[in-house]
Amino acid sequence: MGQINLARMKRCMRRADKGEDLTIGFIGGSITQGSLASNQENTYARRIYAWWEQTFPKAHFHYVNGGIGGTTSHFGAARAVSDLLMYQPDFVIVDFSVNDEADEFFQETYEGLLRKLLLWNSHPAVLLLNHVFYDTGKNAQDYHNALGEWYQVPHVSIRDTLYQRMKQGMYTREELTPDGLHPNDKGHKLVAEEITAFLEQVKAGMQEEENEAVFPEPMTPNAYESARMLTIRESAPILEGFRADAEEKAGHLDVFKNGWIGTRAGDRITFELEASCIAVQYRKTIQKPALRAKLVLDGEEEHPVLLDGNFDEDWGDCLYLEPVLHHGERKKHTVELTVLPGNEEQQTPFYLLSLIIA
Structure with a gap:
């Protein structure tokens, strides 16, 4: 050390x-x-x-x-x-x-x-x-x-x-x-x-006085000191089929709450936000099959990001965090998620937990 x-x-x-x-x-x-x-x-x-x-x-x-x-x-x-x-x-x-x-x-x-x-x-x-x-x-x-x-x-x-x-x-x-x-x-x-x-x-040695270390400049580019989470409490995106989860959250371990739920193909949710780093947090579930969604950043339909709600592990549902912009331009960005076609009657809904921005 x-x-x-x-x-x-x-x-x-x-x-x-x-x-x-x-x-x-x-x-x-x-x-x-x-x-x-x-x-x-x-x-x-x-x-x-x-x-x-x-x-x-x-x-x-x-x-x-x-x-x-x-x-x-x-x-x-x-x-x-x-x-x-x-x-x-x-x-x-x-x-x-x-x-x-x-x-x-x-x-x-x-x-x-x-x-x-x-x-x-x-x-x-x-x-x-x-x-x-x-x-x-x-x-x-x-x-x-x-x-x-x-x-x-x-x-x-x-x-x-x-x-x-x-x-x-x-x-x-x-x-x-x-x-x-x-x-x-x-x-x-x-x-x-x-x-x-x-x-x-x-x-x-606790009685021995010691001066506190001088706080240094960051070692890395340090974009994530300003990281914050956008849930239904902090954000009001445009909902076209998605709905806000109305169930009350009971403590920090009640993790799959305060998000948005998509249940049918074509359900869409659109955020407009200012950031240089964006990640989307969604549920990957062991309750398979689960619905999937595609994410489009800033209208770039030719570069969609697939968000697959199916979890390959068996230990339980996962708070999966997918970075979609890292050290990008700090400006207003649009983030659009659309539920993809599937057997909606038999598949677990797509659950969007939050966007994490910095």
């Missing part, structure tokens, strides 16, 4: 030691949400929250978990305020290293999320967490942790610790995870122990 700055984390711990109110937050994918733990108390996130409670008994803590399975930092940057930052967190763990691809696009979206967190007015201490695919050792940590070093934000890598001990024979893969990715109770416990070992190191 390169140079890191612990001023925020030490300040957070000193406040906890004095007995203040603090909010402990998490944002990430399915592991942060708690997938494959037998209950929430056994997840790594709840165990980290419990460490704060047990270590600083005079403080009053609040828990916010913004984990949503199958999502990337692209979506994370767009939903950071509504799912985490509006609760004014004081400490945040970020987990997208097995959901993001290891490439420059997701490095840029991750930077957008990281800058949103670091610049938020509650001034949270941030810790990056790198989960790993236990069968391959793959993750996006090299791209993510390069940003950590740029901003002097610390990280805890499961690839560099627990995964290496598994490879050395201390654990079998099956002891840690049934599917090669999501930890079981023991795996969650061992992940939490890596994080708490780091937090204990920080706590040992």
Whole structure:
């Protein structure tokens, strides 16, 4: 790990030691949400929250978990305020290293999320967490942790610790995870122990004053710091057959709500918006067959984008995010979706969740 700055984390711990109110937050994918733990108390996130409670008994803590399975930092940057930052967190763990691809696009979206967190007015201490695919050792940590070093934000890598001990024979893969990715109770416990070992190191020196790092210019083109999500709450597109979903959304994990539904061939929805980056988020479902739609950007009928509502995996429906414009011209764009012909009576409707723009 390169140079890191612990001023925020030490300040957070000193406040906890004095007995203040603090909010402990998490944002990430399915592991942060708690997938494959037998209950929430056994997840790594709840165990980290419990460490704060047990270590600083005079403080009053609040828990916010913004984990949503199958999502990337692209979506994370767009939903950071509504799912985490509006609760004014004081400490945040970020987990997208097995959901993001290891490439420059997701490095840029991750930077957008990281800058949103670091610049938020509650001034949270941030810790990056790198989960790993236990069968391959793959993750996006090299791209993510390069940003950590740029901003002097610390990280805890499961690839560099627990995964290496598994490879050395201390654990079998099956002891840690049934599917090669999501930890079981023991795996969650061992992940939490890596994080708490780091937090204990920080706590040992928490009374040593440290100046906060100078906030740097972006490392990437950084278009996604301004990412925001357009649902039925933020946008009023032209509906020609599509209808707005009238069902109330119950919390951030009630994901397939606040969108638009197309049920027949020819149903159309048209947005006009100003942006240089546009992505469309729709449901890919295991309830096959599902309807498909085509997307046309700025009237370019000769370059349609196919949006296929059928999901090839079997773990559940997916919040699929399809970029359709990346670093384009910042101007007014039109985005038009049309449901394609199919057997509408027997196929699952096409569900458009949101547009994510930057």
